[in-house]
Amino acid sequence: MGLEIKSVLVVDGVGPRCAEILNSHNIKVTTKAKITKEELLKEIPNHEALVVRSASQVTKEVLEAGTKLKVVGRAGAGVDNIDVEAAGAKGIGVINAPGANALSACELTCGLTLALARHIVPAAAALKDGRWERAQYTGTEVFGKTLAVLGLGRVGREVAVRMNAFGMKVLSYDPYVPVDAYGEDYGVRMELNEMWPLADYITLHMPLNDSTRNFVDAKVLKQCKKGVKIINVGRGGLIQERDLLDALQSGQVGGAALDVFEKEPPTDPLTLEIIKHPNVLASPHLGASTKEAQVRVGEEIAEQLVNLVKPGTYLTPLAEVTRILKKA
Numbered sequence: 141m142g143l144e145i146k147s148v149l150v151v152d153g154v155g156p157r158c159a160e161i162l163n164s165h166n167i168k169v170t171t172k173a174k175i176t177k178e179e180l181l182k183e184i185p186n187h188e189a190l191v192v193r194s195a196s197q198v199t200k201e202v203l204e205a206g207t208k209l210k211v212v213g214r215a216g217a218g219v220d221n222i223d224v225e226a227a228g229a230k231g232i233g234v235i236n237a238p239g240a241n242a243l244s245a246c247e248l249t250c251g252l253t254l255a256l257a258r259h260i261v262p263a264a265a266a267l268k269d270g271r272w273e274r275a276q277y278t279g280t281e282v283f284g285k286t287l288a289v290l291g292l293g294r295v296g297r298e299v300a301v302r303m304n305a306f307g308m309k310v311l312s313y314d315p316y317v318p319v320d321a322y323g324e325d326y327g328v329r330m331e332l333n334e335m336w337p338l339a340d341y342i343t344l345h346m347p348l349n350d351s352t353r354n355f356v357d358a359k360v361l362k363q364c365k366k367g368v369k370i371i372n373v374g375r376g377g378l379i380q381e382r383d384l385l386d387a388l389q390s391g392q393v394g395g396a397a398l399d400v401f402e403k404e405p406p407t408d409p410l411t412l413e414i415i416k417h418p419n420v421l422a423s424p425h426l427g428a429s430t431k432e433a434q435v436r437v438g439e440e441i442a443e444q445l446v447n448l449v450k451p452g453t454y455l456t457p458l459a460e461v462t463r464i465l466k467k468a
């Protein structure tokens with residue numbers, strides 16, 4: 141016997157394919173594109189499953205209100221907005237759609253890299269403002285430049301392949317992927333201390349956890365070439381913000397493209413100062429925001445829920461999986 145899921149609450153504007161797939165398997169769906177915390181607390185006791193994107197916070201309070209809740213699905217890569225420990229303690233499973241938006245995040249990364257190299261955004265803004273400014277927006281080619289890819293997961297690997305096609309020298313670092321796993325398909329594997337002085341561009345594609353928080357800090361930036369450019373479509377918190385601002389102001393960092401922030405939307409004065417810096421190109425967490433990815437994440441979560449209903453399915457709470465992995 142699989143999980144008994146009769147009714148699913150789908151919130152945060154998950155695409156209609158999710159509901160279509162669930163409905164076609166006789167699972168009832170209540171869709172609320174936008175939901176307040178109070179509405180969520182009121183609605184959640186009626187459902188065995190909840191599907192969220194990133195807007196709704198699935199806190200301990202929400203999980204406790206979900207008296208019938210068996211599984212929470214995150215239509216996206218991370219599970220940052222779900223209290224995984226609290227879910228585990230209540231035996232509620234947490235699932236996500238990790239691969240569905242990898243290509244979208246990769247393409248944004250590549251776009252930001254080129255935009256930084258060619259000053260596309262400030263140049264376009266100047267022209268819209270009526271200023272024909274050519275000299276100050278002379279850029280650099282990415283051809284022949286060195287790109288350090290940190291994190292060789294679903295997104296990092298795709299970035300490595302595409303930027304290699306632009307003629308960049310791609311270096312990569314990932315302590316959890318064996319050095320001989322992919323040959324040099326995804327860049328030349330290198331230790332960090334060797335990589336920092338060589339990189340013209342650094343792009344971050346690892347998860348945010350205790351070992352990656354503030355991964356790029358003043359100590360790292362000091363080892364880099366003057367004018368190094370940094371792209372973060374991974375997670376806010378991977379770069380130490382105070383150190384980044386200092387390095388932007390001194391010119392040690394020549395440009396940064398940031399799609400993710402420690403707090404979103406950003407309100408901290410330090411983050412806002414970084415965003416306003418002339419050499420910073422910031423986007424409002426758009427990595428997964430493509431039509432294709434939004435369809436894919438909804439489909440992937442719906443298909444996983446349908447599979448869970450099938451006989452013989454057992455769902456290990458994610459908190460338990462995390463504990464097992466930490467012990468290994």
Ligand SMILES: NC(=O)c1ccc[n+]([C@@H]2O[C@H](COP(=O)([O-])OP(=O)(O)OC[C@H]3O[C@@H](n4cnc5c(N)ncnc54)[C@H](O)[C@@H]3O)[C@@H](O)[C@H]2O)c1
Pocket residue numbers: 217218238239241242245290291292293294295296313314315316317344345346347348351352373374375399400425426427428429
């Ligand atoms: N901006 C967005 O909208 C957006 C979209 C998709 C993914 N993301 C984020 O991008 C990141 C990468 O996503 P993914 O789907 O490729 O994840 P993934 O799990 O497939 O890959 C992450 C990789 O990081 C590696 N890693 C872990 N710790 C590391 C460390 N200390 N140093 C170097 N590498 C390390 C892992 O071994 C893994 O290979 C995640 O943080 C994800 O949340 C953001």
